Amino acid sequence: MLSITDTYAPEHKYTPWQFHFKDTSGLVALIHGYSKIHVRLVCIGTVRVSYCLIIERDWHCWKIDMASEDSRFVRFEGDHLELAKLTSPNGDNGIKFNEKHVAPRVLSRVFSEDYKRVKRRRRIFDPRGQTIHQWNKIFLVACLISLFVDPLFFYLPIVQDEVCIDIGIAVEVFLIIIRSIADVFYVIHIFMRFHTAYVAPSSRVFGRGELVIDSSKIASRYLHKGFFLDFIAALPLPQVLIWIVIPNLGGSTIANTKNVLRFIIIIQYLPRLFLIFPLSSQIVKATGVVTETAWAGAAYNLMLYMLASHVLGACWYLLSIERQEACWKSVCKLEESSCQFDFFDCNMVKDSLRVSWFVTSNVTNLCSPNSLFYQFGIYGDAVTSKVTTSAFFNKYFFCLWWGLRNLSSLGQGLLTSTFVGEIMFAIVIATLGLVLFALLIGNMQTYLQSTTVRLEEWRVKRTDTEQWMHHRQLPQELRQSVRKYDQYKWIATRGVDEESLLRGLPLDLRRDIKRHLCLELVRRVPLFDAMDERMLDAICERLKPALCTENTYLVREGDPVNEMLFIIRGNLDSYTTDGGRTGFFNSCRIGPGDFCGEELLTWALDPRPTMVIPSSTRTVKAISEVEAFALIAEDLKFVASQFRRLHSKQLRNKLRFHSHQWRTWAACFIQVAWRRTIQEKKGSC
DSSP states (O other): OEEEEETTOTTSOOOOEEEEEEETTEEEOOOSSOSOOEEEEEEOOSSSOEEEEEEEETTEEEEEEEEOSOGGGOOOOSSOOOOOOOOOTTSOSSOOBTTBOOOOEEOOEEEGGGHHHHHHHHOOBOTTSHHHHHHHHHHHHHHHHHHHHGGGGGGOEEEETTTEEEEOHHHHHHHHHHHHHHHHHHHHHHHHHHTBOEEOGGGTTSTTOEEEOOHHHHHHHHHHTTHHHHHHHHOOHHHHIIIIIGGGSSSOHHHHHHHHHHHHHHHHHHHHHHHHHHHHHHHHHHHSSSSSSHHHHHHHHHHHHHHHHHHHHHHHHHHHHHHHHHHHHHHHHHTTTTOOGGGGBGGGTTOHHHHHHHHHOOHHHHTSTTSSSSOOGGGHHHHHTTGGGSOHHHHHHHHHHHHHHHHHTTTTTOOOOSOHHHHHHHHHHHHHHHHHHHHHHHHHHHHHHHHHHHHHHHHHHHHHHHHHHHHHTOOHHHHHHHHHHHHHHHHHHTTOOHHHHHHTSOHHHHHHHHHHHHHHHHHTSHHHHTSOHHHHHHHHHHOEEEEEOTTOEEEOTTSBOOEEEEEEESOEEEEEOTTTOTTOOEEEEEOTTOEEOHHHHHHHHOSSOOSSOOBOSSEEEESSOEEEEEEEHHHHHHHHHHOGGGGOHHHHHHHHHHOHHHHHHHHHHHHHHHHHHHHHHHHHO
């Protein structure tokens, strides 16, 4: 029996409940009315055997403390157990606590590892999951497109030859469609925010924390933090104002359109621009970078700089039209009797009063940039080049170039008039250009340097090596060997320290990587081809890459053998003089799939090994660049002690068959036996 109390009912006195076990691997409880209930068992004590039983059904949760003096009764198989109804000894079909059923409690928090159990039912997204990460990238692209589209509304007003301002209807319809599509992404983003869990602040002390999955808490947090900004950014203000509000306003339609576009676009542009920064921050927190490659990061920063030029060019175009209209109005004030401000709306072109005024007026000559009547200032280029009367693409690219040129030059070429608004606009261009140009250079330098940082480190290290060799006065042959080794190592590894990189990974992941890199190469060695997977994994886990340049001696005859080498690429010469015996010389060629240093394996397989490392019986010299895997003495001894199959007679015979030293000894014994046989035959004759 287990004594169980309800920890969610503090008003009661923890009257114990009786639970009966069906067997040691399952639990049959007295649960009223439910035949399928999920159970989790969590240990909450160490001194006394104490447990916490959590019962979940339909996302309602009961938490019950369980205590038992004998731990053998508390054994469960798996994370979820099915509880079955069982009639209690008293004839009641349910668990009652002081004649009251246990009150359900809504499950509002889960650990990150338990999130997958509830995400399908709750439709709540993990903020650190792949879905949110992919959506953030998609929404970032949508935000950039929206920031590009909004300034294009400034190009809607166009100056006609009849000294009036009109609206480009075709461009207007196209921009409204694109803007509406972009607004859909903002609405989807609000929906995603309402269904994205967040990490409880109180659970950030250790680990990844607990995810709050309660929809009401998520909505409450979002409404108090971030919703207002997202809502303002998602409003389709230009569409509503252009199609509904402006046509119903009194006065000139063109004047209303220009004024509304100027203020509404700028007011909504600021929150949309601000949304990029927390969005980029979330992407950086998830992956460490906004883009996967350095070149993409540099292009992203350059695109932001071009976006600023695009905005400045659009503003300059709209202000140029307003300055041109201001000149017309100045002329109109001089002709009070025959001129009205409404004449500058192209809807009034066919009006008889407007036609008679246009014939007698001198507005075209007075509002020319060459005239001294009106100062156009920095907007003179727009009038002189007839940008305000050009087609959409012509005026767009001209304005984009104007913005990029003045942003890059910090506005040094701008000759302003005495208008305060114009001077303030020039100040904004100079300040913004200074800040953005510095950020662009710094960010692009960071991104581009990340592609060559290892190359620069290698160059610095190579310079240090050259200075050291010159200081120590090494001979030219040694210097050339060092240079060749550094060059070959750079080609093979690209400056990456593989060992330190692998040491920073978990053991299981490190084992899988080693298996991927080394297993097929190790199997090329005939000695290892017959070994089982576990033994090969142990060997792969301890193999270290080794590089040798041409004419390098891997080991000399008589020197201690510190490692066993398994050749992957390249060729070596292996020869012996049998300890310096006069007239004895044996050599062979070692290639891919061969090994050397087999004396070390014989030493490791010795049941009573000594601390003295064996000496090499052969000299091994690289005749080309060689790539190999090395197994040092300590690692080889560890593998031999853990896997007794290495001590089998079959493996020993295979080692002797592929060993060049054993082949040499066998050839010597055959020669001796043959000579002895020849001498015996001669003696018998």
